[in-house]
Amino acid sequence: MxxxxxxxxxxxxxxxxxxxxxxxxxxxxxxxxxxxxxxxxxxxxxxxxxxxDPVENFKPSEPYVGLEPTPVSAAEQSDVDSYFKAAESVIDKKKEQNKTAINKTLSSIVSGQEITRSDICQEIFSKAQSQPLCEPPAPKKRKNN
Incomplete structure (x- = not known):
């Protein structure tokens, strides 16, 4: 339609x-x-x-018998292992960079935890005291029609 x-x-x-x-x-x-x-x-x-409906439609299913896995040579396996080790090292380096560059914000303090917990409340208060207060934005002027 x-x-x-x-x-x-x-x-x-x-x-x-x-x-x-x-x-x-x-x-x-x-x-x-x-x-x-x-x-x-x-x-x-x-x-x-x-x-x-043909009777064949009501037969129970048969288990899948797949092909035998092809053997992998030691050289190919070491290539695969070295590839994944290199990828893991890159990921680990990125994680380390992110840990050092994390900007502590309120969402990173709370991050899905109960904000009523006393330790979380203390962190929120200390964060609020350490940051300077920002001024609210100035009100926008209206155009008269």
């Missing part, structure tokens, strides 16, 4: 104002009497047809 709408009305877009109408039209067409009758008939529900 959406594709038909866009094709029939090129300059128009699907918006929140017309999506309900498009969805309800598609819903009504999908649940028409003829669609429901054909669906029940093909599934073998009414009229009852035990051969509508």
């Amino acid at each position: 959406c594709q038909k709408f866009v094709r029939d009305n090129p300059p128009s877009k699907i918006t929140k104002f017309n999506v309900a109408a498009l969805a309800s039209n598609a819903y009504v067409k999908a649940l028409s009497n003829s669609n429901l009758k054909v669906s029940f008939q093909k599934a073998g529900i009414y009229p009852l047809d035990r051969l509508a």
Whole structure:
């Protein structure tokens, strides 16, 4: 329905104002009497047809037997190991840089912890006392029309 709408009305877009109408039209067409009758008939529900679905569809699943893993040579394994060790060292260096560059802010003090805990309250108060107060922004002037 959406594709038909866009094709029939090129300059128009699907918006929140017309999506309900498009969805309800598609819903009504999908649940028409003829669609429901054909669906029940093909599934073998009414009229009852035990051969509508082949028996193979109801067999239990079989376990997947995958291929044997290919052996990896020692040289290839050492290349993979060295790659991951190098990547880990880069990550560790970034973590160390981030630890030294962390800017203590209120969110880093609280960070998902209960702000009612006494130790967190003490940290918040000490942080507030150590930082200078900032002045509120000046009110914006309104233009008179």
